[in-house]
Amino acid sequence: MDKAVKSKKANADSKPETGYESFDERAARGRALRDTVPRSSHAGWKPAQGRRDPVELLIESNEGRLSHLVPIRFGRMSASPFAFYRGAAALMAADLATTPTSGIRVQACGDAHLMNFGGFATPERNVIFDINDLDETLPAPFEWDLKRLAASLVIAAQYLEFPSSETIRIISGLVREYRERMHDYASMRALDVWYDRIDLQNYEDRTGDPAVIEAARKRIAERIEVARRKTLPDYLYPKLVCEKGELPRIKDDPPLIFHPTDELAPGFTSGYAEAIAAYRESLAEHVRILFDRFYFVDLAIKVVGVGSVGTMCGVGLFMAGDNDPLFLQVKEARASVLEPYAGKSLHPNQGQRVIAGQRIMQAASDVFLGWTRGRNGRDFYIRQLRDMKMSVVIEDLDEGLLRQYARMCAHALARAHARSGDAAAIAGYMGSGKTFDDAITEFATDYSAQNRRDHREFVRAIREGRIEATTED
Incomplete structure (x- = not known):
């Protein structure tokens, strides 16, 4: 961890001497961070000088794995840039560490791509929508999760061959939903934030397209019934x-x-x-x-x-x-x-x-x-095992449904971050305009191109015999 990140971490983790700050004080503390790390600094992506060979990093990530199963892992990752991205959390973690960091830490998912969200049953047998894979969870800057989620949506939209204009609309909507939900959580009572949940059986969206929401509800009801069986x-x-x-x-x-x-x-x-x-x-x-x-x-x-x-x-x-x-x-x-x-x-x-x-x-x-x-x-x-666990089937989504699904993921991520982090400081840092939205959208678009390049290098390594991959029927 470089000195700048350490300094920002210490700043974010420190508590005020009085032990209490008002909403306005916490939001102001978040806004003040813009002087050190402007919101526009999150825009775009360029690989750092001396960036590690992605294939070498992935080979290193196999240490301790069952060696006879590694070719299956690489075979699944080779299928498409989208499949590659799902298996390359270690690669993106190294890349995110070279980007500007706000200094506001939360309990991060660590692998917040869109396939790691979905539905599952609570102990009371209600079905909720939430992050459902947290193998990589660790305290980290809040924007790392958001950047990984946003990039995964770009890569998914490209996989589905959606127009680039629609892809930009989906990503900007995702970031806006996260930002607006965080503002909501910042003004809520602490217990209300903790008790909040996204009920799939009674899902509502205050700003989504009514026709798309109705289609989503129908699809959700069908998936719940299949998962229940x-x-x-x-x-x-x-x-x-x-x-x-x-x-x-x-x-x-x-x-x-x-x-x-x-x-x-x-x-x-x-x-x-x-x-x-x-x-x-x-x-x-x-x-x-x-x-x-x-x-x-x-x-x-x-x-x-x-x-x-x-x-x-x-x-x-x-x-x-x-x-x-x-x-x-x-x-x-x-x-x-x-x-x-x-x-x-x-x-x-x-x-x-x-x-x-x-x-x-x-x-x-x-x-x-x-x-x-x-x-x-x-x-x-x-x-x-399974307990009504449901994941989205990407191939079944049209443009409207992917846009709606992106908003649901953003809502779930904001709620999760608000439980462990300072929602007022995060909201203060992001602000109420489009500056932060545009920056993350630009980052996600640029990083999707990096993912395609890494995937091509990965496939070339398989073709040249540098690594072994097994394709399943």
Whole structure:
């Protein structure tokens, strides 16, 4: 971290001597930051002198991954510039660290591209829209998340071959929505900000196109019903489990689902008793009572996503009785890609880091959210598998729906940042005009071109045999 970033971090993290500042004082503090880091300084993108070879950085990011799965990761990333961007969070983190920073820190997502937002069920069984992947979460400048989200929308619009004029409209609308929502949160009571949530079943947008909103509501209702069916044990159990032998077992489907050896996942022969006990201790006391009704049956490695491919991710099967299964997703938690630039996590376990970030940023979190550490020293966090989790299908979106989806992502990101950061200072810094909107829009457009160049270099490296990639059918 350079001296300028350290100085700004110290400025943002310091508290006033009195312990209290009014809304106007906090907003003024945000406006004052413009003197040091003008809003227009966020505009555009040019690679820093001596920028690392993107292929080398991605190869480095494979350290500690399961080597035989890395070609699947690279194969998925090679599919398009959009797929590449999803797997290149480490690359963009290095690039963001070279850009001007406001000095206002929040609990950042760390990988706020549009596919990491979506719907999921709360413990009360309501379906909300929120950030739903926080593997890289860490305190960092608020604009890093916004820049990554905005760039992902440009890349998605280009992937869908939308006109450039419509793409600019989508991105400027995204940034404006974030800015206006942050102004709203800045004037709300602290508890009202904390309790706010985006209810998918009753979704409303005060400024969106009524026809698009109605189409979005219809699409959402359909997706909720599909997700509800796919979460039911009667659907999941036969899809994932076979009942040959004394106990049910998760079905193998190599290379995407397979049972590990004891060498790969120490503790296999003992039923992971130590790791499960540590996970249980991370749960709230009342949840332990529920968890104790289930006994461990089986665990298999399950390849998921793009950026997570090659990490130790799996699915665990627990049973409370016949026809009473619980599927838990086990995800390896590695150091955040932001850590070299924003500072180390304060949590001793990287799974704990992820969960702490989720509980800060999300309006509601899975009741079974917990963490543990394996005998091999790897950190993990655990949650229910699928639990009505819904992600957008990019190919299904037209221009109006992508514009609406972008606004929903901006709303969710602003709400998440307002929970951990100073909404008044952020709002004061951004202001009420278009200066900040235009700057981020220009950055996102320019960075999408950098992503295309990096993707071409990546594909060339595969073609020349520098890296190995496996294309799935």
